[in-house]
Amino acid sequence: METMSTQMHLNHKQAQMNILAFWFLIGAEVVVFGCLFGIYLAVKSLTGQGPTPNELFKLNEIMLSTVVLLTSSFTCAIAVYFLNLSKKLLTLLFFLITILLGLAFIGLEIREFTLYVEEGAKISTSAFLGAFYLLLGTHGFHVLFGVIWISLLLVQLWLKGINQETAPKLFIASLYWHFIDVIWVIIFTIVYLIGKV
Amino acid sequence: MMNVILDYLLSLPSDIIFADISFTIMLIATVYFLTKYAKWKWLWSWITSTDHKKIGIMYLFVSFLFFIRAGIEALLIRMQLAFPNNEFWVFQGERFNQLTSTHGTVMIFLVATPLLIGLMNVIVPLQIGARDVAFPFMNSLSLWLFISGGILINASFVAGGSPNAGWTTYAPLASKEFTPGPGNSYYPIGLQVAGLGTIMGGINFIVTIIKMRAPGMRFMRMPLSTWSMFITSILIVYAFSALAVALLLLTFERLFGTVILSASEGNPLIWQHLFWIFGHPEVYIIALPAFGIFSDVISVFSKRKLFGYPSMVFAIILIGFLGFMVWVHHMFTVGLNTNITIFFALTTMLIAVPTGIKIFNWLFTMRGGRIRFDTPMLYALGFIFTFVIGGVTGVMLGTVPADYQYHDSYFVVAHLHYVIIGATIFGVFSGVYYWWPKMFGKKLNETLGKWNFWTFGIGFHITFFPMHVMGLMGMPRRVFTYPEGDGLGFLNFISTCGAFMMGIGVLFFMINIYITTRYTKKRVLNDPWFSRGRTLEWTIPSPPPAYNFARLPEVKSREPLWDAYERGNKNINFIGEYEDIHLPNSTSLPFFMGIGFLIASFGFVFEIWPVALSGMLIVFLMMSIRSFQQKNGIHLPKEKVRVQDMRGED
Numbered sequence: 095m096e097t098m099s100t101q102m103h104l105n106h107k108q109a110q111m112n113i114l115a116f117w118f119l120i121g122a123e124v125v126v127f128g129c130l131f132g133i134y135l136a137v138k139s140l141t142g143q144g145p146t147p148n149e150l151f152k153l154n155e156i157m158l159s160t161v162v163l164l165t166s167s168f169t170c171a172i173a174v175y176f177l178n179l180s181k182k183l184l185t186l187l188f189f190l191i192t193i194l195l196g197l198a199f200i201g202l203e204i205r206e207f208t209l210y211v212e213e214g215a216k217i218s219t220s221a222f223l224g225a226f227y228l229l230l231g232t233h234g235f236h237v238l239f240g241v242i243w244i245s246l247l248l249v250q251l252w253l254k255g256i257n258q259e260t261a262p263k264l265f266i267a268s269l270y271w272h273f274i275d276v277i278w279v280i281i282f283t284i285v286y287l288i289g290k291v
Numbered sequence: 292m293m294n295v296i297l298d299y300l301l302s303l304p305s306d307i308i309f310a311d312i313s314f315t316i317m318l319i320a321t322v323y324f325l326t327k328y329a330k331w332k333w334l335w336s337w338i339t340s341t342d343h344k345k346i347g348i349m350y351l352f353v354s355f356l357f358f359i360r361a362g363i364e365a366l367l368i369r370m371q372l373a374f375p376n377n378e379f380w381v382f383q384g385e386r387f388n389q390l391t392s393t394h395g396t397v398m399i400f401l402v403a404t405p406l407l408i409g410l411m412n413v414i415v416p417l418q419i420g421a422r423d424v425a426f427p428f429m430n431s432l433s434l435w436l437f438i439s440g441g442i443l444i445n446a447s448f449v450a451g452g453s454p455n456a457g458w459t460t461y462a463p464l465a466s467k468e469f470t471p472g473p474g475n476s477y478y479p480i481g482l483q484v485a486g487l488g489t490i491m492g493g494i495n496f497i498v499t500i501i502k503m504r505a506p507g508m509r510f511m512r513m514p515l516s517t518w519s520m521f522i523t524s525i526l527i528v529y530a531f532s533a534l535a536v537a538l539l540l541l542t543f544e545r546l547f548g549t550v551i552l553s554a555s556e557g558n559p560l561i562w563q564h565l566f567w568i569f570g571h572p573e574v575y576i577i578a579l580p581a582f583g584i585f586s587d588v589i590s591v592f593s594k595r596k597l598f599g600y601p602s603m604v605f606a607i608i609l610i611g612f613l614g615f616m617v618w619v620h621h622m623f624t625v626g627l628n629t630n631i632t633i634f635f636a637l638t639t640m641l642i643a644v645p646t647g648i649k650i651f652n653w654l655f656t657m658r659g660g661r662i663r664f665d666t667p668m669l670y671a672l673g674f675i676f677t678f679v680i681g682g683v684t685g686v687m688l689g690t691v692p693a694d695y696q697y698h699d700s701y702f703v704v705a706h707l708h709y710v711i712i713g714a715t716i717f718g719v720f721s722g723v724y725y726w727w728p729k730m731f732g733k734k735l736n737e738t739l740g741k742w743n744f745w746t747f748g749i750g751f752h753i754t755f756f757p758m759h760v761m762g763l764m765g766m767p768r769r770v771f772t773y774p775e776g777d778g779l780g781f782l783n784f785i786s787t788c789g790a791f792m793m794g795i796g797v798l799f800f801m802i803n804i805y806i807t808t809r810y811t812k813k814r815v816l817n818d819p820w821f822s823r824g825r826t827l828e829w830t831i832p833s834p835p836p837a838y839n840f841a842r843l844p845e846v847k848s849r850e851p852l853w854d855a856y857e858r859g860n861k862n863i864n865f866i867g868e869y870e871d872i873h874l875p876n877s878t879s880l881p882f883f884m885g886i887g888f889l890i891a892s893f894g895f896v897f898e899i900w901p902v903a904l905s906g907m908l909i910v911f912l913m914m915s916i917r918s919f920q921q922k923n924g925i926h927l928p929k930e931k932v933r934v935q936d937m938r939g940e941d
Binding site: 107110111114115118119121122123125126129130133136137140142217218220221224225227228232242246247249250259263 | 425426490493494495497498501502503528529531532533535536537539540543547548549550551553556557558561565568911915918919922
């Protein structure tokens, strides 16, 4: 088994089925986020007594989170590159960097939300803020889930090495990570950039 | 202390005391019988099973229990409505709202959908020549999430009050402002748990059908049941995720005070849109598998090849596709822009085309066939008759100006019961009678089956046909009474009589199961339907061994078994040597994950955060354990497989 390449692990029938199932799960997630974006766009102008998007957002700090998350996607891609070369330690290292960047992103997001709440922009203040926290919270929860999931996978990678079980799991986790990154790019455009216009 | 509890119990309304007592009796009886016959181990082996056939049977069993509960609610509703100004027991006003809301919610989410998923579990792998589904563990998890969500919705009645804003739970009525208390929190949280399981089930079947078909089983050779269940699975994945967002939104409204659906500060229409973006595909999620079942049944009992197979497949795909773009027809009276309304009216009527294709194909399949009128076929014929009526009223409802008259009247109630009972429930009965011998090795009693069909079928039309007229006379839905002198009393009374006749029909079905299980000795062969079987499930023993196919079936046409019969063979050819068969381990993790979700959900409903958190922790703990498990499964040695297979063949 040790001599099998990662590509062969990924081509195994069960692995192929897992990957296909995961693509359909991503399809379901696209609907989920599509609906959340729809809700946000529908109530964006209903700011009531609360602040408008333009008053609320501080683009500088959002830029920082964006750079952090996009970099994590890059390190994730490098990790998969080393996974394909069956280099256990380098894979481990780059996935580790990925989840650290993910944690940093979550930290930044928590700081952002606390700041908003201190300014009086609570989840119940207006429909706009409700939709904003719902969308961003769902995305943030996905990042958090990804961090926990990949950390568990890294423990397995450490214990078992790259094999028929761990290789597909890490590959699928990387798909997930890229997906939540893509969602962030859309959030950045639709929520923050357009909100600032 | 005892006095306090007693005082509390006596302060409850009589229906809740009654429910509590009957629940306690049932619980004690279950425990007593399980202990008396030493069946605990047997029960545990079912709970932890990852065999798709057993999971399917459990789906069927549990959703049948929910069917009985929601059916009793329907009878209570009909009792209250039997006479003008009636006051039956406690079911007026608020209690009546709870009745109609839970009747609808349970019937749609916990009966119609899981009954079909149960049949899907049993037959899809058999029809495509697979040894199991793609993800046996996830399959078991789907089951336990469904049961958890179901328990939550069903327990709401005795634990704080049921949802009472209708099965559609429209905002802002469903928000905390207008319906405080836990009742309407049960709805989004319970359905979220069950819906999660359904999405997993959908993904599981998509992958199973794409990746696990037997050699030679091309897409265009799959039986119609499998085809329809394939399209249904795709609809499930995309429709239920829209529902998930709607439920999440409602949960946030009620638990965390967002105002997105508020009438004054937000936009309550968002709920209606999201709900129906899910809700209309849901109609096809529960109708398409029934169409598939009828296609198989009609072809077998007419002893004829299905007429127009490619057009049948095309029609299913087209219905699935169009099903996503008709949702606004539930919202015509909202007053959206005319162009939008016209668009959705046209797409709605367009669906009649593929459905018409299917109806005609079924009729042409029967034409010139040697038809046997066994119970599955009777249900199929009853379906064609009933569904055409439901389809016609559907087109009537899709006509926008007329819809302003029909909207929220009993006409809609009549229409939706005609299509949902006419397709789904008839389909499930047909499928259960048809595949019962495959599941349990015994055929259900035909005489009782016919009694079951005729009482249920005639009772159905007596119950719901008058509702069309009541609707046209102006009786609104979801009201608990109506004045004397409106001329509605007689029709309502007829309808109530019909409802009890349907109840008797269901009793016949239960008696049939009991008598067959207890007294029928005769075991059926591979193909119990008079050697008319056409598809792969009839090529293996009844009930099939855990691995279904000892050797892989050889598929060279759409109807491999029928072609073998035509050539004068007794069965199809199986290819290859016997080999070691890999079977998945049984596992208790999905069961405990279900319990975790149940605990968490109660925590969320009553907003007791430590409980919610500990429930979620159980779930994540189970997921982590699963992640670290070695998934070796069991290997059945080929010698054993060979011996079992030889024994089965003679």
